Amino acid sequence: MSRSASIKDVANHARVAVGTVSNVLNYPDRVSQRTKDRVLLAIDELGFVRNDAARQLRAGHSRTIGLIVLDVGNPFFTSVVRAAEDAAALQGSAVLLGDSGHDASRESNYIDLFQEQRVQGLLISPVGDVTERLDQLRERGVPTVLVDRLADEAKYSSVSVDDDAGGYLAARHLLDIGRRRLAFVGGPTSIRQVADRLQGAQRAVAEVPDASLEVLDSAGQTVLAGRGVGDQLVRRSADDLPDGVFCANDLLALGVMQSLAMLHTLRIPEDIALIGYDDIDFAVSAVVPLSSIRQPTEALGRTAIELLAEELDAMGPTSVRPHHRAVIFTPELVVRQSTAGASAG
Amino acid sequence: MSRSASIKDVANHARVAVGTVSNVLNYPDRVSQRTKDRVLLAIDELGFVRNDAARQLRAGHSRTIGLIVLDVGNPFFTSVVRAAEDAAALQGSAVLLGDSGHDASRESNYIDLFQEQRVQGLLISPVGDVTERLDQLRERGVPTVLVDRLADEAKYSSVSVDDDAGGYLAARHLLDIGRRRLAFVGGPTSIRQVADRLQGAQRAVAEVPDASLEVLDSAGQTVLAGRGVGDQLVRRSADDLPDGVFCANDLLALGVMQSLAMLHTLRIPEDIALIGYDDIDFAVSAVVPLSSIRQPTEALGRTAIELLAEELDAMGPTSVRPHHRAVIFTPELVVRQSTAGASAG
DNA sequence: CCGATTCTTTGAATCGTTTCATTGTTACGA
DNA sequence: TCGTAACAATGAAACGATTCAAAGAATCGG
Numbered sequence: 001m002s003r004s005a006s007i008k009d010v011a012n013h014a015r016v017a018v019g020t021v022s023n024v025l026n027y028p029d030r031v032s033q034r035t036k037d038r039v040l041l042a043i044d045e046l047g048f049v050r051n052d053a054a055r056q057l058r059a060g061h062s063r064t065i066g067l068i069v070l071d072v073g074n075p076f077f078t079s080v081v082r083a084a085e086d087a088a089a090l091q092g093s094a095v096l097l098g099d100s101g102h103d104a105s106r107e108s109n110y111i112d113l114f115q116e117q118r119v120q121g122l123l124i125s126p127v128g129d130v131t132e133r134l135d136q137l138r139e140r141g142v143p144t145v146l147v148d149r150l151a152d153e154a155k156y157s158s159v160s161v162d163d164d165a166g167g168y169l170a171a172r173h174l175l176d177i178g179r180r181r182l183a184f185v186g187g188p189t190s191i192r193q194v195a196d197r198l199q200g201a202q203r204a205v206a207e208v209p210d211a212s213l214e215v216l217d218s219a220g221q222t223v224l225a226g227r228g229v230g231d232q233l234v235r236r237s238a239d240d241l242p243d244g245v246f247c248a249n250d251l252l253a254l255g256v257m258q259s260l261a262m263l264h265t266l267r268i269p270e271d272i273a274l275i276g277y278d279d280i281d282f283a284v285s286a287v288v289p290l291s292s293i294r295q296p297t298e299a300l301g302r303t304a305i306e307l308l309a310e311e312l313d314a315m316g317p318t319s320v321r322p323h324h325r326a327v328i329f330t331p332e333l334v335v336r337q338s339t340a341g342a343s344a345g
Numbered sequence: 346m347s348r349s350a351s352i353k354d355v356a357n358h359a360r361v362a363v364g365t366v367s368n369v370l371n372y373p374d375r376v377s378q379r380t381k382d383r384v385l386l387a388i389d390e391l392g393f394v395r396n397d398a399a400r401q402l403r404a405g406h407s408r409t410i411g412l413i414v415l416d417v418g419n420p421f422f423t424s425v426v427r428a429a430e431d432a433a434a435l436q437g438s439a440v441l442l443g444d445s446g447h448d449a450s451r452e453s454n455y456i457d458l459f460q461e462q463r464v465q466g467l468l469i470s471p472v473g474d475v476t477e478r479l480d481q482l483r484e485r486g487v488p489t490v491l492v493d494r495l496a497d498e499a500k501y502s503s504v505s506v507d508d509d510a511g512g513y514l515a516a517r518h519l520l521d522i523g524r525r526r527l528a529f530v531g532g533p534t535s536i537r538q539v540a541d542r543l544q545g546a547q548r549a550v551a552e553v554p555d556a557s558l559e560v561l562d563s564a565g566q567t568v569l570a571g572r573g574v575g576d577q578l579v580r581r582s583a584d585d586l587p588d589g590v591f592c593a594n595d596l597l598a599l600g601v602m603q604s605l606a607m608l609h610t611l612r613i614p615e616d617i618a619l620i621g622y623d624d625i626d627f628a629v630s631a632v633v634p635l636s637s638i639r640q641p642t643e644a645l646g647r648t649a650i651e652l653l654a655e656e657l658d659a660m661g662p663t664s665v666r667p668h669h670r671a672v673i674f675t676p677e678l679v680v681r682q683s684t685a686g687a688s689a690g
Numbered sequence: 691c692c693g694a695t696t697c698t699t700t701g702a703a704t705c706g707t708t709t710c711a712t713t714g715t716t717a718c719g720a
Numbered sequence: 721t722c723g724t725a726a727c728a729a730t731g732a733a734a735c736g737a738t739t740c741a742a743a744g745a746a747t748c749g750g
Contacts, residue, residue: 004485017730052461053401054706057735073423097442116397140349223630258632285568287603362700399736402705
């Protein structure tokens with residue numbers, strides 16, 4: 001259990017100066033082949049591993065980027081995280097991951113931690129009101145990019161997905177396969193995502209003269225909430241039923257599907273076409289594979305890192321003008337069996 | 346965009362020595378109230394935030410613990426991670442999370458990164474053969490605890506779950522509700538978890554004279570693989586059918602359930618009782634809520650941190666004897682509707 | 691008022707790396 | 721052979737926090 005070898009130990013062992021060892025590690029071209037070989041051998045023999053704390057102390061900042069998400073268990077964020085890690089690795093940075101779990105105090109703790117660690121920058125999908133903290137960080141030279149939240153370009157960079165467009169896509173698809181009596185199933189419209197998706201759907205319906213859209217409020221965003229709405233539906237008389245249902249997320253859609261499947265009189269997609277949102281793993285393996293709206297999570301994660309890099313560039317010692325961009329992605333329609341085939345009978 | 350304030354700036358601003366500022370932060374009792382107030386005011390006015398790199402450089406080690414999991418998207422690991430983070434926070438450490446994604450090279454990169462960061466210790470559910478790396482780390486004073494993998498106590502500490510016991514629990518439960526013709530559905534038995542669960546089931550069946558266990562090999566561990574097995578089952582004649590099915594995980598069970606639900610002649614649990622493994626979120630919201638075996642993920646995460654603390658203690662300058670413990674948890678039966686009611690008709 | 695004791699405060703040394711001005715070395719053309 | 725580039729190697733200083741021996745201040749009993 002010996003203390004780790006330092007660059008000084010390596011220097012002694014290789015009979016060179018510490019500066020030379022440093023050069024071998026950072027500017028190999030400045031060192032002659034002979035010396036380089038000797039140093040590398042010494043490094044190997046001593047099992048030397050750079051001490052990142054010392055590097056970072058000297059450099060004034062770390063080579064890490066903080067990323068705080070609302071819920072790592074959510075496949076949406078899992079995918080964003082992975083993409084961000086890969087993109088960061090390409091530019092030689094590592095990602096420190098924090099999971100706020102929708103809890104403002106956990107979020108705040110992570111911001112503290114990351115600030116102590118002197119991260120290069122911060123990616124965050126905020127829970128609480130963190131604008132003050134973020135402003136303070138920026139003043140210290142630590143830029144922020146908001147993730148999955150549209151920000152005022154005058155203040156922050158951000159990456160987000162156009163939920164209105166997604167809602168439009170879903171409703172438009174139902175209309176395209178001939179459905180006219182649509183229903184929207186979603187939780188409280190106080191959630192921005194839900195409101196936007198509904199709005200997009202309404203926009204699509206307004207474009208088709210004889211189409212209608214009914215809004216069915218669900219108690220939440222879970223499978224059980226969906227089943228609650230589904231149970232109401234199956235109790236209706238046939239001429240009162242929608243022929244196309246758009247759910248604000250896949251869990252709700254799966255719940256609705258379960259209700260319809262248990263009663264064996266209504267068929268998907270023949271009687272009711274069904275589409276969800278998010279394209280979670282379970283969508284493809286549902287009893288009837290579920291059509292859905294896929295969000296470009298990889299692009300979100302990758303772009304967030306790119307925007308952060310732009311912010312860092314813009315803060316270079318030369319230019320001090322802030323540089324913000326709000327990138328909005330458009331989601332994508334994924335058609336499966338639950339909306340397959342032509343129009344309803 | 347001013348440089349962050351250092352402890353020196355604080356000292357100047359408060360007209361005290363740097364050592365005093367440090368004492369205020371680390372040993373408040375050593376400092377008089379008057380001075381403390383002055384220093385705290387200065388800290389506040391300058392917005393001083395400790396530089397962790399400098400602390401860590403001086404201390405020789407960080408206050409962080411590395412945690413490398415196979416897949417953060419997997420609810421099992423998500424839960425372990427959260428518990429570990431909370432337990433670490435209690436003892437004043439933070440957790441650096443790495444997701445190897447079952448990829449040995451990503452895993453290796455994270456070990457490199459954590460070693461450069463001089464983490465206090467490492468929790469890992471390994472992909473590749475990392476014993477050499479881990480031994481090297483231990484020699485440097487960085488202990489490791491294996492997660493979700495039973496280790497030889499002579500070499501490592503570990504936390505794991507007794508899959509044999511879980512398999513026994515599941516099969517025993519089916520037998521307890523009167524089922525006798527059991528079937529096990531699982532992927533290749535080369536996967537240790539699958540083999541152990543099967544073995545436990547066989548043990549339970551062996552205890553009941555007139556019970557039998559049939560093994561149905563599934564192509565994988567997914568919903569679709571489960572549906573494949575289910576489709577085979579529904580084609581059988583009634584007297585050739587099992588009356589209790591135990592699946593090696595919940596996804597398989599959900600697949601089997603889908604097959605049976607689509608054909609409307611076999612009922613769950615009346616004709617076939619069904620139980621899964623893992624107790625994922627979807628289990629409770631399946632068409633027929635699924636009985637399952639729950640793994641004590643919170644205990645796993647918490648205990649992993651505790652074992653690491655023990656290892657660190659045991660490595661203190663006084664004692665050098667290694668101290669390893671392999672803690673094995675017993676999973677828990679969760680009964681829902683899919684195995685409800687008494688014996689089969 | 692003095693010496694002893696306790697409580698506060700000080701500031702230089704240290705951790706391991708990078709940087710950079712300086713010195714040392716080599717090679718080459720004149 | 722010498723002067724001059726071009727190239728290599730050197731080692732002290734700096735980054736910011738913590739530690740600790742030592743100095744300074746306050747308190748108390750006699």
